[in-house]
Amino acid sequence: EPEVTQTPSHQVTQMGQEVILRCVPISNHLYFYWYRQILGQKVEFLVSFYNNEISEKSEIFDDQFSVERPDGSNFTLKIRSTKLEDSAMYFCASSEPQVLNTEAFFGQGTRLTVV
Amino acid sequence: RKEVEQDPGPFNVPEGATVAFNCTYSNSASQSFFWYRQDCRKEPKLLMSVYSSGNEDGRFTAQLNRASQYISLLIRDSKLSDSATYLCVVNGVTGGGNKLTFGTGTQLKVEL
Numbered sequence: 001e002p003e004v005t006q007t008p009s010h011q012v013t014q015m016g017q018e019v020i021l022r023c024v025p026i027s028n029h030l031y032f033y034w035y036r037q038i039l040g041q042k043v044e045f046l047v048s049f050y051n052n053e054i055s056e057k058s059e060i061f062d063d064q065f066s067v068e069r070p071d072g073s074n075f076t077l078k079i080r081s082t083k084l085e086d087s088a089m090y091f092c093a094s095s096e097p098q099v100l101n102t103e104a105f106f107g108q109g110t111r112l113t114v115v
Numbered sequence: 116r117k118e119v120e121q122d123p124g125p126f127n128v129p130e131g132a133t134v135a136f137n138c139t140y141s142n143s144a145s146q147s148f149f150w151y152r153q154d155c156r157k158e159p160k161l162l163m164s165v166y167s168s169g170n171e172d173g174r175f176t177a178q179l180n181r182a183s184q185y186i187s188l189l190i191r192d193s194k195l196s197d198s199a200t201y202l203c204v205v206n207g208v209t210g211g212g213n214k215l216t217f218g219t220g221t222q223l224k225v226e227l
Contacts, residue, residue, distance in 0.1 A: 033213075043202065089156070091158055095213060106159050109157075
């Protein structure tokens, strides 16, 4: 069964450092997303990406964050200067081209710990 | 009103019980609705989509009431393996793509 894969599964970084979280979406999907979940809190939308550009982003997705699809398979989230409050589980997701009634499929997540 | 609101629980039920979860959403223009399941420290996984006509998948039944902006999930004959957090998810369909908005989740614990 096709799945979204994310690497690494766990990343520990020092405050102020840059991190890149990587994702390989399901191959025939065209919409890609990043969500995050702070421990004990709900899943929050960060950004959606379609046709090589950001289609929507949340207030959380400020100038510290960027996304990129560097090749035909990878989708990355970069955090330029990490803060303690960036510690969370980051989930990548993808969905098919149809707009309505389209569920998103999630990767297993990257646990980011900022120390 | 929160965008997607759920009772956080936990719901502690014995094996074999029937349990119902409720959810309300604030955006009347929302287009599609889902229940996801999340196990501890794992990714959300789609349980079922929710349609206006109601839909059933084995022991699980989902209902949508657009007029009341209300979604429900019924689990019959609950199993120990049903223990998880159940996430009500609404797709607002804005801009050029989809944006899923998650409720806080309702925790279910099924006990012997």
